[in-house]
Amino acid sequence: MEExxxxxxxxxxxxxLFNVQGRTQGWSDSPLTLNGINQAKRSKIFFENFxxxxxxxxxxxxxxxxDTLELIFPNTPYRxxxxxxxxxxxxxxxxxxxxxxxISKRRDFFVPFGGESWTRLSNRLKETxxxxxxxxxxxxxxxxxxxxAAISTLMKSVSTASQIEQLHGIxxxxxxxxxxxxxxxxxxxxxxxxxx
Numbered sequence: 001m002e003e004x005x006x007x008x009x010x011x012x013x014x015x016x017l018f019n020v021q022g023r024t025q026g027w028s029d030s031p032l033t034l035n036g037i038n039q040a041k042r043s044k045i046f047f048e049n050f051x052x053x054x055x056x057x058x059x060x061x062x063x064x065x066x067d068t069l070e071l072i073f074p075n076t077p078y079r080x081x082x083x084x085x086x087x088x089x090x091x092x093x094x095x096x097x098x099x100x101x102x103i104s105k106r107r108d109f110f111v112p113f114g115g116e117s118w119t120r121l122s123n124r125l126k127e128t129x130x131x132x133x134x135x136x137x138x139x140x141x142x143x144x145x146x147x148x149a150a151i152s153t154l155m156k157s158v159s160t161a162s163q164i165e166q167l168h169g170i171x172x173x174x175x176x177x178x179x180x181x182x183x184x185x186x187x188x189x190x191x192x193x194x195x196x
Contacts, residue, residue, distance in 0.1 A: 004183045006133045007141045009052070010151045011175040011195065013060075013068040014039040019172070022097045026089040026115070026149070029062050036064075036172065040071035043173045043195040047072055054143040058132065060084040065145040068173075073143075083128025086147035090115030122157035125150060126187055133182055151176050155189045167192045 014036030018025035032040070057078035059069045062085060069078055090113035092100060101109050108117045116124075125146075133139060148170045155176055156164050167176065167189055177190040 006180040008129055008178045008180055009175055010144045010146050012148050012170050012172055013064045015172045016064050024089050024092045024095050024097050026086045026093055028093040032064055032067050039173050039196050040068045044072045046195040054141050055139045057143050059145040069145040083124055084144055084146045087121045087149045088116040118153050121153050125154045158187045159189045
């Protein structure tokens with residue numbers, strides 16, 4: 001009988017210019033800083049000793065995510081997928097982060113300003129991961145480079161309150177391990193792993 005559980009490891013990109021400047025960075029992009037490049041190089045050393053081997057590699061189409069993947073896994077083929085992109089923050093893109101509301105009021109806040117809700121974001125990510133796994137039966141273990149709000153929102157959408165408390169806070173190069181039950185389309189957050 002075919003194994004229907006897939007392991008998905010989602011890692012956040014390295015530090016960027018907008019991270020340092022405190023600017024909202026969703027679908028807009030900024031380059032990795034020197035520190036972000038060094039973070040990815042340290043993460044590369046982590047993965048050289050990581051006991052899990054990946055069948056396939058994926059990245060958000062954002063340059064900061066692609067650059068991070070290429071630094072950690074040089075000369076490794078991967079696919080860029082728009083479905084792994086960060087939340088769209090609409091007109092708040094590139095603006096100072098202090099203009100954003102507190103986290104408890106952000107669920108649908110950006111929608112009237114051309115952005116995405118948490119529900120739309122988490123559904124986009126779930127659909128992307130499910131499509132990857134349904135279209136590629138040989139892929140049992142995946143590595144995806146994505147973004148802080150994207151990974152965090154996905155985790156919150158499939159976790160209990162106690163899990164959210166345990167797993168919240170996705171720093172640069174933090175990684176969340178999810179499992180996906182293809183038969184039931186059920187995603188679960190398992191653990192958070194620091195790679196630097």
